[in-house]
Amino acid sequence: MAMFIRVDIDESVQADEALKKSLVEVCPVDIFALDGGRVVTLDANLDECTLCDLCIQAAGDRVQVVKLYRE
Amino acid sequence: MRLYEFEAKEVLRRARVPLPKSVMARTPEEAETAASEVGGPVVLKSQVLSGGRMKAGAIKFAEDGAGARAATAEILGITVNGQQSVGVLVEERRDVAQEYYAAVTWDGRAKRPVIIFSDMGGIDIEEVAEQHPEHLSRTHFSNLAPLSDYQAKVAVSRVGVTGNDLGPLTRIVAALVKVFVERDMTLAEINPIGKLADGTFVALDSHMDMEQEARGTHADLLRSLGIPDEDTRMARPPTEFEIAGAKVNDADTRGVAGNITEFDGNLGLIIGAGGGSLTLFDAVRAAGGNPANYCEIGGNPSVAKAAALTKLVLSKPGVDKIAVMMNVVSNTRADMMARGIVKGVIEAGYDPAEKIAIFRIPGSWEEEGFAILRKYGVEFVDRSVSMHEAAARAVAKMAGT
Numbered sequence: 001m002a003m004f005i006r007v008d009i010d011e012s013v014q015a016d017e018a019l020k021k022s023l024v025e026v027c028p029v030d031i032f033a034l035d036g037g038r039v040v041t042l043d044a045n046l047d048e049c050t051l052c053d054l055c056i057q058a059a060g061d062r063v064q065v066v067k068l069y070r071e
Numbered sequence: 072m073r074l075y076e077f078e079a080k081e082v083l084r085r086a087r088v089p090l091p092k093s094v095m096a097r098t099p100e101e102a103e104t105a106a107s108e109v110g111g112p113v114v115l116k117s118q119v120l121s122g123g124r125m126k127a128g129a130i131k132f133a134e135d136g137a138g139a140r141a142a143t144a145e146i147l148g149i150t151v152n153g154q155q156s157v158g159v160l161v162e163e164r165r166d167v168a169q170e171y172y173a174a175v176t177w178d179g180r181a182k183r184p185v186i187i188f189s190d191m192g193g194i195d196i197e198e199v200a201e202q203h204p205e206h207l208s209r210t211h212f213s214n215l216a217p218l219s220d221y222q223a224k225v226a227v228s229r230v231g232v233t234g235n236d237l238g239p240l241t242r243i244v245a246a247l248v249k250v251f252v253e254r255d256m257t258l259a260e261i262n263p264i265g266k267l268a269d270g271t272f273v274a275l276d277s278h279m280d281m282e283q284e285a286r287g288t289h290a291d292l293l294r295s296l297g298i299p300d301e302d303t304r305m306a307r308p309p310t311e312f313e314i315a316g317a318k319v320n321d322a323d324t325r326g327v328a329g330n331i332t333e334f335d336g337n338l339g340l341i342i343g344a345g346g347g348s349l350t351l352f353d354a355v356r357a358a359g360g361n362p363a364n365y366c367e368i369g370g371n372p373s374v375a376k377a378a379a380l381t382k383l384v385l386s387k388p389g390v391d392k393i394a395v396m397m398n399v400v401s402n403t404r405a406d407m408m409a410r411g412i413v414k415g416v417i418e419a420g421y422d423p424a425e426k427i428a429i430f431r432i433p434g435s436w437e438e439e440g441f442a443i444l445r446k447y448g449v450e451f452v453d454r455s456v457s458m459h460e461a462a463a464r465a466v467a468k469m470a471g472t
């Protein structure tokens with residue numbers, strides 16, 4: 001269960017095949033995965049997020065990395 | 072890794088250091104045959120990876136084969152500092168006119184290797200250094216520059232050795248230096264070098280420690296000495312706790328978190344960074360604390376790995392709290408460590424605010440780390456609090472438990 005990081009993916013991303021693939025590729029700690037054609041986050045890896053922002057660079061404000069400990 | 076005397080002597084023999092005749096025996100019967108081979112009175116020396124053999128009665132003398140057989144039967148039953156003998160070195164007994172000491176080791180402060188030589192061998196060298204400093208020389212050399220016998224000659228002559236003795240002693244010390252450098256030793260020692268009645272010299276006992284990490288580089292030597300890969304030469308077999316720590320480390324290639332040594336105290340330690348582990352362990356002891364373990368973390372372990380290590384330390388019976396302390400980190404992230412450790416504590420069923428005595432990991436991403444610790448009520452300090460002070464605070468907290 002992730003305790004520190006949540007990653008929110010805007011629903012519009014699911015229609016963008018190239019972006020979905022890109023998210024899976026850019027994340028250094030495998031937080032994104034394709035599941036039945038949808039891009040999802042893997043709960044087991046969320047707390048490994050390095051806050052590198054590569055997903056945000058790829059998706060702009062359609063992906064948000066939330067630091068739960070700052071909330 | 073430490074070599075047995077018979078192995079160290081084989082290394083010396085190959086380096087052309089003169090030695091008394093000797094044969095290794097694993098049983099009393101072999102010792103009897105060995106004594107006949109060597110001929111004349113013999114000394115029988117238990118082969119253990121520890122000092123204190125004479126005091127434990129694990130060195131005996133015999134006049135012939137029958138005596139060697141009886142003495143070996145006794146020696147094989149004697150443990151020396153908890154170590155069982157792997158055999159007995161049957162060696163010709165020589166009459167020694169004078170004993171010398173020679174060692175090559177690392178001087179951590181000078182950051183260079185040093186030759187230590189004394190004309191008072193056969194006794195505790197620390198005692199010589201303290202009570203007879205004029206009988207001991209320390210000669211540093213560079214292990215980057217080509218080796219020269221000159222440094223060995225300086226080391227020997229500094230304690231007043233001259234004349235006919237200077238040449239043979241220099242050759243022995245130069246050979247020892249070569250072994251030390253070429254075989255990645257941390258210590259190569261001959262104690263004593265015996266000067267015999269006829270004026271010749273022999274290495275009577277030797278002690279060698281090789282860098283554990285150099286095992287691969289010197290696989291040829293170890294193989295030729297008959298040391299199998301699984302012979303780790305650790306002071307004792309690893310405990311279940313230590314094996315579990317190694318598994319934590321091996322399960323994830325990211326960073327280091329698991330090289331762990333078990334102690335019997337109540338303060339679990341998650342420590343590391345650039346020699347920080349040793350400093351922090353000593354700091355806890357100096358402050359009167361009782362570490363439950365030693366460990367090494369670094370190289371930015373994953374959150375999962377830090378959490379697994381934390382859970383392991385907390386699972387050790389008798390651990391009341393953990394202290395998380397590192398030197399200033401650059402390649403390990405303070406926030407990832409904070410995440411892993413807080414997570415491990417919670418998953419183990421404890422409150423981080425209560426279970427973590429102190430958190431001191433200053434350095435990269437520390438502000439994010441502090442935010443996590445603040446959220447969970449963990450006491451943390453930055454680099455303005457020294458490692459010793461942080462350790463003392465953790466120990467003080469334990470007193471209140």
Ligand code: SF4
Pocket residue numbers: 007026027028029030031048049050051052053054055056065
């Ligand atoms: S910030 Fe980096 S590590 Fe975190 S989810 Fe995005 S790409 Fe992955």
